[in-house]
Each structure stands twice: as structure tokens, then as C-alpha cells.
Amino acid sequence: MASPTFNQLRDLVNARIDSLSLSLHQDINKKIHANPELAFKEFFAHDLISSYLESLGFKVQRSSHELETSFDSSIGAGGRQVVFCCEYDALPGIGHACGHNLIATSSIAAFLGAAHALVELKLPGRIRILGTPAEESGGGKAVLIDNGAFNPPEDIAAAIMAHPLATHSLNRIGAEYSGLAGLIFLxxxxxxxxxxxxxxxxxxxxxxxxxxxxxxxxxxxxxxxxxxxxxxxxxxxxxxxxxxxxxxxxxxxxxxxxxxxxxxxxxxxxxxxxxxxxxxxxxxxxxxxxxxxxTPTYANLRANETLCKAYVEDMAAIGEQVHLHQDKPFTASTDMGNVSHLVPSFHGAFAVPTAPGVALHSPQFATAAATHEGHDAAIKCSKGMALLALRLLVDEDTAKAAWADFELPDDIE
Known part of the structure; x- marks a missing residue:
């Protein structure tokens, strides 16, 4: 892709996401955080997000793919498609201690930013946002796979999302990074x-x-x-x-x-x-x-080298230093791993400032997930994810390379 064209995409994405950041904070992020819901019971979040997208002119299929709390919305036609996965379930007793309110915010923002550029520039391809309930327990994405939400997989250039992590967790890998592209889970x-x-x-x-x-x-x-x-x-x-x-x-x-x-x-x-x-x-x-x-088995999360490198490059263009990939997996799991065994997938991480030693699945992280700093981190990440999606739609070489990386065997013993 010629550099001026990509600069134009970046400008459109950043401007659209910045214009929506306040409403995303007030109408999505804070409300989901204040109303935590458990697996397959995320009725408030499902309705809230669906209504928000509809208010911006998108058609939303509610209770999609045979799940009451899944939704599906898309824009564009023909060509390749990119799917943003949107999580919004919480943990029993400690609410959004995994920061899924921030995951929802970043995925929605990325979808809206990419969709805006697609429409403005009349780009080929299709961009979707898929509501994926029950990540913490129940394997919602595994159920969605079984119910055809990712069919036909060969039409999908990538599935994309990112997860918040405490800043000190990312800094263990080396320098002070604001994110990680190649997250690996068990x-x-x-x-x-x-x-x-x-x-x-x-x-x-x-x-x-x-x-x-x-x-x-x-x-x-x-x-x-x-x-x-x-x-x-x-x-x-x-x-x-x-x-x-x-x-x-x-x-x-x-x-x-x-x-x-x-x-x-x-x-x-x-x-x-x-x-x-x-x-x-x-x-x-x-x-x-x-x-x-x-319950549904969670496959190990695979990192796609092409997608990770593109994301690191795109985040660097907005001043963010993102680590490319881990040498060893975090000892956690996600049903996004199942998706990463079906189509090329990007599951990055963005840093949320916390006190030293604060871990995921703790009340302290739930508090951090509600901060302005957490929201700002999710918004920055969304810009990189939106650009990654657009790159896959307009750049044939990147799309082919992502599939080639996907077809490589795992090198984990």
C-alpha cells in the first residue's frame, strides 16, 4: 500500500475514534463496568451495545447465532472480511476484574473507526463486529464457532481483539511497553x-x-x-x-x-x-x-507473526511502543484460542496503569479498569486494530501472508 493512502486511512480512523471516545466512555465503558454480568447472562451489555450501534446507523442482528447475548453487525460487501470480537462478561463477586468493559470499548471503537474509513473511501471488503459472550466460563466463542459465526472461514482475513493487562505485567518482558502484539495463552x-x-x-x-x-x-x-x-x-x-x-x-x-x-x-x-x-x-x-x-475446551492462543508485525508498525505511527511477541505463554487461557485455530487471529494486549503487584482477577484490577487511564489505553489500542483491519482489506500481500503464517504448525512442544 502506498504510504500517502495509508496515512489517509490513519487520519480517518483516528479522527473518527477520537470523536466517539467520550460517548464510548460514558455510554459503553462506564455502564458495562457498573453492571457486571456473568456468562451467557449479559443481557444489559448486549442491549446497550446493540442500541449504541443502531444509534449510529448500523443494522444489528440481536441474539445472533443461537445465543441470546451475542450480536452481529457488519458493513461493506464482497471481498475479504475482518471480524472484531467483542467481550463483555464479568467474574462472579469481583465484576470486571479482567477488564472486559475495556475489551468491549476497544473492539467497538476499532469497528467504528475502520467502518468510517471503509465508507468514506469506498473500500472493498466487509468489516464485522461480533458479540462474544461467556469468555470467562462457558466458551462462548467455541459455541459461536459451532453455530457458524465464522463460516466460511476462508473468507475471513482475520479475527481481531485485545485484552487489558496491568502495566507491570508487560514491563516484565523488558522495556516499558504500552502493549503487546503476540499474546500467547495456554x-x-x-x-x-x-x-x-x-x-x-x-x-x-x-x-x-x-x-x-x-x-x-x-x-x-x-x-x-x-x-x-x-x-x-x-x-x-x-x-x-x-x-x-x-x-x-x-x-x-x-x-x-x-x-x-x-x-x-x-x-x-x-x-x-x-x-x-x-x-x-x-x-x-x-x-x-x-x-x-x-464445558467447551479452550485451545491454546496462537500468535500470527504477520498480524503482530503490522500492529506494532501501526501503533508506532501513533507513538506507542508495543512488544512484538512473548517467548513463553502467559499461564492463562481464552476461548479466542479456538478462533486462532480456525482463522488468522490477532489477540494483543494494552497496558492499564495499576499499583505495583495488582493482578488480573482481583478487585484492584476491577477498579483500574474503570479509570480514565484505562479507557485511554483501550482507545489507543483500537486505533491500531482498526488500521490492521483496513490493511488486511486493501493489501493483498498482507492478507496472504497472514494466512500463510496461520497454516504453519505450532512450534510449542
């Missing part, structure tokens, strides 16, 4: 375990009971002991969600929630099988029955 198997036994009076006739809590405790102990024999880049973590009703009743039902993570799906599958054996052994030892209920 694959994750998530599952619930239900044990069923038999009630009895815990003092009067305990011999007539079959203790489902013993099975849960034994499973927790088994898996805790197994952690000594897993690799440093693997994780296993769980809780007892239901442990009984009263101390003088032997519980006939308990429920646990578990996650196991590894750098690849193959390694995560092996780890899951070991955890499953721990559950089955506990059931056998206590005389309980066991049922293991899997």
Missing part, C-alpha cells in the same frame, strides 16, 4: 465433577451413609499431590462448589469445578485424563458414583 480443559452418595445422620448412624464430601476432598488431595509431577508451564486448579447442607448430615451430593492448562491441546488432554483418573479413584474409594461434565 490451552484449557474446564470441567465439573459431581459425586453422589447417600445421606445419613452423621452422629447417629454414619455407617449407613456414603459420603460424597469425602470423594470431593480426596479428589482435591489427589490432584494437589499430582501437581508435583507436572511441568512448570502446566496448571491444575479447582474448588468445591457444593459440599453439603449441614455438618450433622452425611452429604449425598458434592460438586467441584476444575481447570487444567498446558501450552498445547495435546498436553492439556493428557493432563485432563490424569485429573479424570483422580476423580474416578476417589469415587471408587468412597463408594460414590461420579459424573464428569466438560
Amino acid at each position: 490451552a484449557s480443559y474446564k470441567f465439573r465433577v459431581e459425586f453422589r452418595g447417600k445421606n445419613a445422620h452423621a452422629a447417629g448412624e454414619p455407617w449407613n451413609g456414603v459420603n460424597a464430601l469425602d470423594a470431593a476432598v480426596q479428589t482435591y488431595t489427589n490432584i494437589s499431590m499430582m501437581r508435583q509431577q507436572i511441568r512448570p508451564d502446566e496448571r491444575m486448579h479447582g474448588i468445591i462448589e457444593s459440599g453439603g447442607q449441614a455438618s450433622n448430615i452425611i452429604p449425598d451430593y458434592t460438586r467441584m469445578s476444575w481447570g487444567v492448562r498446558a501450552p498445547t491441546l495435546e498436553r492439556a488432554e493428557k493432563l485432563f485424563q490424569r485429573a479424570k483418573a483422580c476423580c474416578e479413584a476417589s469415587a471408587l474409594a468412597t463408594g460414590c458414583t461420579v459424573e464428569i461434565i466438560q
Whole structure:
């Protein structure tokens, strides 16, 4: 692409996003943050975003792809398409402690900035924004894939989004960066375990009971002991969600929630099988029955070199220093990993200022996600993502290179 043309795209994108920044802060960012909703129950955010897009003249398909809290809106026709993924679910008890209010803000802003340039310059191609609920639990993107939201994948030049991280997390990689292009996450198997036994009076006739809590405790102990024999880049973590009703009743039902993570799906599958054996052994030892209920598996997040390099270049043009990629994955997971195994994907990160040591999934990060500084970081990131989308639509070489990188095998053992 000739430099003047790309400068023109940048000017159109930046001006449009800057003009909408205040309304995005007040009408989207702050309202989603103040009204946290859990997986597949994001009705407020779904309606809020849909109405906002409609107020700007976009047609929105509400409750799209067989999910009540997904939405889909697009502009343009023919040629390649770029999909912005928009997350807006929260965590139980601590709200937007992962900053999904900022993810929604950055994705919406990027979509609106890119759409404006596409219309003004009559560019070929199509730009979409897809509401992707239930990232924290439930695997909304995996469900959307199954329901055809990314079909046909060969028409998609890229799926794009970014995640907030605490500034100190990014600075661990080296210099003081304001963002990271090639975020890498682990694959994750998530599952619930239900044990069923038999009630009895815990003092009067305990011999007539079959203790489902013993099975849960034994499973927790088994898996805790197994952690000594897993690799440093693997994780296993769980809780007892239901442990009984009263101390003088032997519980006939308990429920646990578990996650196991590894750098690849193959390694995560092996780890899951070991955890499953721990559950089955506990059931056998206590005389309980066991049922293991899997939720959608999160694939490892793949970084696309072409998309990452283009984003770093575009962010540098607006004065932002963005790190290209990690050497080792963050020990976290996302259902965007599933998308990255289907189409070329960009999942970057932008820095949100916090006090030292503040981590994701903490009340302190939820507070940081509501700040003006957090919003400003999301807006800067949105400009880079919008330019990345436009580059893919107008530059055949970039689009082909992104697909070529996508087709390369993972180099993670």
C-alpha cells in the first residue's frame, strides 16, 4: 500500500475514534463496568451495545447465532472480511476484574473507526463486529464457532481483539511497553465433577451413609499431590462448589469445578485424563458414583507473526511502543484460542496503569479498569486494530501472508 493512502486511512480512523471516545466512555465503558454480568447472562451489555450501534446507523442482528447475548453487525460487501470480537462478561463477586468493559470499548471503537474509513473511501471488503459472550466460563466463542459465526472461514482475513493487562505485567518482558502484539495463552480443559452418595445422620448412624464430601476432598488431595509431577508451564486448579447442607448430615451430593492448562491441546488432554483418573479413584474409594461434565475446551492462543508485525508498525505511527511477541505463554487461557485455530487471529494486549503487584482477577484490577487511564489505553489500542483491519482489506500481500503464517504448525512442544 502506498504510504500517502495509508496515512489517509490513519487520519480517518483516528479522527473518527477520537470523536466517539467520550460517548464510548460514558455510554459503553462506564455502564458495562457498573453492571457486571456473568456468562451467557449479559443481557444489559448486549442491549446497550446493540442500541449504541443502531444509534449510529448500523443494522444489528440481536441474539445472533443461537445465543441470546451475542450480536452481529457488519458493513461493506464482497471481498475479504475482518471480524472484531467483542467481550463483555464479568467474574462472579469481583465484576470486571479482567477488564472486559475495556475489551468491549476497544473492539467497538476499532469497528467504528475502520467502518468510517471503509465508507468514506469506498473500500472493498466487509468489516464485522461480533458479540462474544461467556469468555470467562462457558466458551462462548467455541459455541459461536459451532453455530457458524465464522463460516466460511476462508473468507475471513482475520479475527481481531485485545485484552487489558496491568502495566507491570508487560514491563516484565523488558522495556516499558504500552502493549503487546503476540499474546500467547495456554490451552484449557474446564470441567465439573459431581459425586453422589447417600445421606445419613452423621452422629447417629454414619455407617449407613456414603459420603460424597469425602470423594470431593480426596479428589482435591489427589490432584494437589499430582501437581508435583507436572511441568512448570502446566496448571491444575479447582474448588468445591457444593459440599453439603449441614455438618450433622452425611452429604449425598458434592460438586467441584476444575481447570487444567498446558501450552498445547495435546498436553492439556493428557493432563485432563490424569485429573479424570483422580476423580474416578476417589469415587471408587468412597463408594460414590461420579459424573464428569466438560464445558467447551479452550485451545491454546496462537500468535500470527504477520498480524503482530503490522500492529506494532501501526501503533508506532501513533507513538506507542508495543512488544512484538512473548517467548513463553502467559499461564492463562481464552476461548479466542479456538478462533486462532480456525482463522488468522490477532489477540494483543494494552497496558492499564495499576499499583505495583495488582493482578488480573482481583478487585484492584476491577477498579483500574474503570479509570480514565484505562479507557485511554483501550482507545489507543483500537486505533491500531482498526488500521490492521483496513490493511488486511486493501493489501493483498498482507492478507496472504497472514494466512500463510496461520497454516504453519505450532512450534510449542
